[in-house]
Amino acid sequence: MDHKRIICLGLLLLLVFVLSEHNKLIQTLSNDGKGCGVCVFAITEAQKLFKSKPHLSTPLLFKQICRMPNDAKTQESCDAISSEHTQQFDEYIKKNWDADYICSKLGLCKTCHLLSDANQVFSSPTAALSLPQNIRDAQYKARVLAPLLFSQFKGLQSDQNGEGLPKRIFDLDGDYFSKYNSVGRGANWRGRDCNDWSSKVHPGRKYTNIGEDMNCNGIHGIDKETEKSFEDLFCNSFPDDRQLIFLGDSSVAGFMIPVEWLDLKNLTKVLSAYNNELDWPMKVWGSGWDDSIQSESMYHRIVSRNKCAHRQFQNVAKNGAEMKDLVEQIKNVQISHDDKPALVFIGYIGNDVCGPSLETMTPVDLYEKRLREGLESLNKKLPKNSKVVMFGLIDGAILFDHMGDLQHPIGPVKYSQFYEFLTCSGMNPCSTWLTTNSTSRALASERMRQLDGVLEKLVTEQFKFENFDLTFIDFEELIDLAFAQLDKEKRPYSDLIDAVDGFHPSILYGSRILSKFLWQVLEKQRPDFIGDINPNNEKIQSLFGDQGGH
Ligand SMILES: *[C@@H]1O[C@H](CO)[C@@H](O)[C@H](O)[C@H]1NC(C)=O
Ligand SMILES: *[C@@H]1O[C@H](CO)[C@@H](O)[C@H](O)[C@H]1NC(C)=O
Numbered sequence: 369m370d371h372k373r374i375i376c377l378g379l380l381l382l383l384v385f386v387l388s389e390h391n392k393l394i395q396t397l398s399n400d401g402k403g404c405g406v407c408v409f410a411i412t413e414a415q416k417l418f419k420s421k422p423h424l425s426t427p428l429l430f431k432q433i434c435r436m437p438n439d440a441k442t443q444e445s446c447d448a449i450s451s452e453h454t455q456q457f458d459e460y461i462k463k464n465w466d467a468d469y470i471c472s473k474l475g476l477c478k479t480c481h482l483l484s485d486a487n488q489v490f491s492s493p494t495a496a497l498s499l500p501q502n503i504r505d506a507q508y509k510a511r512v513l514a515p516l517l518f519s520q521f522k523g524l525q526s527d528q529n530g531e532g533l534p535k536r537i538f539d540l541d542g543d544y545f546s547k548y549n550s551v552g553r554g555a556n557w558r559g560r561d562c563n564d565w566s567s568k569v570h571p572g573r574k575y576t577n578i579g580e581d582m583n584c585n586g587i588h589g590i591d592k593e594t595e596k597s598f599e600d601l602f603c604n605s606f607p608d609d610r611q612l613i614f615l616g617d618s619s620v621a622g623f624m625i626p627v628e629w630l631d632l633k634n635l636t637k638v639l640s641a642y643n644n645e646l647d648w649p650m651k652v653w654g655s656g657w658d659d660s661i662q663s664e665s666m667y668h669r670i671v672s673r674n675k676c677a678h679r680q681f682q683n684v685a686k687n688g689a690e691m692k693d694l695v696e697q698i699k700n701v702q703i704s705h706d707d708k709p710a711l712v713f714i715g716y717i718g719n720d721v722c723g724p725s726l727e728t729m730t731p732v733d734l735y736e737k738r739l740r741e742g743l744e745s746l747n748k749k750l751p752k753n754s755k756v757v758m759f760g761l762i763d764g765a766i767l768f769d770h771m772g773d774l775q776h777p778i779g780p781v782k783y784s785q786f787y788e789f790l791t792c793s794g795m796n797p798c799s800t801w802l803t804t805n806s807t808s809r810a811l812a813s814e815r816m817r818q819l820d821g822v823l824e825k826l827v828t829e830q831f832k833f834e835n836f837d838l839t840f841i842d843f844e845e846l847i848d849l850a851f852a853q854l855d856k857e858k859r860p861y862s863d864l865i866d867a868v869d870g871f872h873p874s875i876l877y878g879s880r881i882l883s884k885f886l887w888q889v890l891e892k893q894r895p896d897f898i899g900d901i902n903p904n905n906e907k908i909q910s911l912f913g914d915q916g917g918h
Contacts, residue, residue, distance in 0.1 A: 393448050397476065401515040401795050402642055404477035406445045408511040409639060410434065411457065411467035418461050426458040427451075437639040449476070465493040468507060480792035482507050482781050506779025509630055510786065512638050513778065514795040517869055519642060520623065521688040521719065521797035543567040544682075544702040545584075549650075556650045558702075559584060559679030560918065571679045572611045574708045574751075576600050583708070585678040586915025587908060602908050603676035608899025610754070611680035611708045612667055614654045615697045616715035620685035621645070622652030624875045625868040627777050645687060651875050653883035654713055655683035657918055664880045666713065669887055674902040678915045680708060688797075690719035691735055694742030698749060705835075709751045711897060712836070714742075715759040717843055718871075721816045722764070722798030726808060729800060729815050736822045743826075747833040754836040755897045757890070758827070760820040760843045764801030764871070765813045770861045771870050772804075783870045798871060820844075839894050841886065849885040850878075 397403025413436070414429045424432075427450070434446035450457060453474060460470050471477040472490055479490045483503050489496045496504065539546045539554075545561035546554035555561070559571035562584035573583040577597050581588035587598050594601065603609045614620050623646055629637040650658040656665030663672060671677045684700045686693065694714070703710060720730035730738075746756065772784040784804050790796035791803060800812035820842070827840040847864075854861055864878035865871065873879045890898055902908075908915070 393445065397445050397449070401518055401793060402442075402445060403449060404471055404793070405512045405515040405639065405642070406442060407449050407471035407474065407476045408467045408508060409635065410446050410450055411461065411470055412508055414457070414461055415464060415467070426461060427454055429461070430454075430457070436636045437642075438636070439640040439643055441643045442639050460493075463493070464497075466496040468496055468511065469493045471511075477511065478793050480789055482510050482785055482789045486792075502779050505632060506776075506781050509632075509635065509778040510781075510789055512635050513625070513630070513868070514790055514793050516625065516638055516641055516646070517790070517797050518795035520618070520646060521722070540564045541567040543570040544700075545570040555918075557655070557684070558682045562916065570702065571681070572703055572707045572710075574604065574706060576604060583680065584916075585676055585680060586912050587676065588912075598908075598911065599676075602902070602904035606674065606676065606900075606902045606904065607753070609674060609676045609708060609902070610670075610711045610899065611677065611682070611703075612655065612670060613681070613701055613703070613710045613712040614683040614685055614715075615694065615701075615712065616685040616759075617689040617717060617719055618647070618685070618687040619717050619873055620652070620654055620713070620715045621647040621683065621687060622649050622656070622875060622879070623647050623687050623869070623872055624651075624866060627867055630777055630868065647685075647687065648875055649683045649685075651879075652683075653873070653879040653886070654715075655681050656879075656883075657681070661880065664883050666883060666886070669883075670711070670898075673899065673905075675905045675908040675915065676902060679918070685715070688719055690716050691730060691738045691742070694738060695745050698742065698745050701749065703749055703751070705749075705751050707751055709753040710755070710836075711899075712746070712750070712754065712756045713759070714756065717759055717762045718764055718798070718801075718816075720819055721761065721812050722800055724794075724796070724799055726800055726811050726815075729812065730819065732815075732818045732822060735819050736826075739822065739826065740831075743831070743833065743838070747835050750835045752835050755894075756836045756838045757894075757897060758823060758838060758840050760823050760840065761816045762843045762847065763813050763816055764798065765809050766847065766861075767801060767865065767871050768803070768809055771865060774862055776870065777867050786870065802871060837897070839897065841889060845889065846882055846885045849888070850881045853881060853885075 410430060410433050413433045417429055417432065430450035434443050434450060437443055468477060469490055472479050479486045481489045484499060541564055543561065545558050547561050547564045548554045549556050561570055562581060563569035569582050569584065571584045575582045577600060579588060579590045579597055587602060590597050591601055625646055628634055649655045651661050654666045657667050661668065663669065667681050682701055684697050689697065720735060723729055772782065774783055775781065776783050776786045787796060787802040788804060791799045796802055801809055803809060823840050827838055831838065850864055851861060854863060864873060864881065866874045873882055
């Protein structure tokens with residue numbers, strides 16, 4: 369064979385490879401619903417752009433549109449869909465066909481409609497155009513929003529590395545702690561690393577007689593009089609000096625989609641988030657450390673009692689996690705027997721019961737087995753004198769009861785209609801509870817109570833561990849306290865719940881109020897978990913000021 373033939377053959381093979389990868393991408397996109405969101409977005413925006421710039425060719429239109437999401441994977445999906453269908457799109461856009469209709473015909477969207485009879489809306493390429501504009505906008509927003517909700521809770525697995533967590537970028541020394549807040553799982557999730565060149569320096573370490581700040585709590589140096597390190601004098605001498613660890617699901621990670629993103633001009637933000645976690649661990653009830661949560665998170669409350677705990681926290685929770693993920697999450701905690709003991713919060717408050725159907729809920733015996741395995745592996749890892757707070761599950765029936773009839777921020781649509789749309793699209797992250805079918809909701813609540821029973825049983829049967837004490841917090845008790853508070857303030861119960869997803873504690877209100885009552889319950893039931901006030905706080909303050917800031 370001469371060189372030209374070899375090159376031709378090579379190009380041909382490359383083309384076959386590219387095409388098969390391309391088809392695989394389109395296939396995945398139609399399965400996980402992202403293709404639907406991207407397709408409806410791209411066509412709707414292309415039609416708008418075409419009106420103002422009719423001289424642009426269709427490939428150029430899509431090139432512009434597909435650059436709008438700030439996420440390479442979503443851009444790639446958009447390019448794949450538009451190049452696959454350039455010819456048809458050219459025609460459809462000029463004829464101004466309904467985007468939803470086109471994407472359904474291409475097999476990327478299911479024929480589901482929020483408010484109208486789907487058979488009628490999808491009966492012709494222009495039938496939907498006669499619907500009122502606010503209803504068409506709501507449908508557009510729902511198409512883009514649904515895959516995000518779904519992928520965060522049931523579909524994220526494909527985007528993870530082996531650890532079950534997105535990559536930590538800018539963690540040079542590989543000690544799991546980073547200097548940077550917002551890149552990957554950086555300092556938003558774990559206390560800031562004060563030396564990213566040494567894996568021996570990171571929050572959580574316990575050390576003696578070293579003048580250097582090895583755990584980044586801002587306390588360093590040797591006291592001249594006693595020749596002891598200040599860490600020894602102020603922290604190691606205080607028996608309740610513990611670091612904080614948070615394991616659990618999106619309610620611990622702080623999932624939230626801001627309402628402003630639902631504005632038509634801002635929908636690209638929703639698309640850009642398809643492949644990212646949408647968590648705000650710095651604002652949530654547990655690990656919240658930024659100023660917006662003031663003194664209302666567990667972290668802030670603990671630090672105000674013990675200044676040694678500054679930066680000593682790790683949040684390894686993950687959207688969609690359930691009891692089966694406990695062992696895996698524990699592997700992601702950076703702690704050994706020589707480190708500071710921990711106060712651990714474990715919250716898997718619903719995903720064991722959420723799912724596409726009642727059959728996929730976690731069975732009681734399996735739940736108990738996973739819980740025992742998880743606690744045993746935690747015992748192997750934690751230093752002596754640690755404490756573990758285990759949350760029960762929340763009864764998701766309250767979501768439908770209190771949200772069902774309210775209007776969703778996407779438009780003139782009730783939450784109950786939105787839930788049904790999600791189910792029809794195959795995108796409902798919790799169709800056992802988020803459904804108009806009251807039998808399903810009742811069966812899900814029954815399973816939730818059985819699983820809660822397992823937790824209560826384990827704690828009361830004195831399941832003893834060498835390295836930690838265990839307590840159980842009934843989530844229902846927290847909710848009752850929160851409802852009583854809302855009654856007092858004459859606020860609707862829906863304030864507890866996030867407006868966009870309709871099923872998480874809202875970051876601005878729900879998360880704070882839960883934190884307040886969790887603290888109250890702990891103070892009453894287990895003051896030993898919270899610990900005393902560190903008598904050295906004032907000395908720490910006067911010697912080390914703000915301890916290096918967050
Ligand atoms: C778009 O979102 C930004 C914040 O992310 C917000 O400030 C702005 O008001 C939003 N735009 C509209 C039109 O709501
Ligand atoms: C409601 O859910 C139950 C339990 O899954 C099921 O047996 C029943 O057929 C459902 N009812 C309707 C009207 O879909």
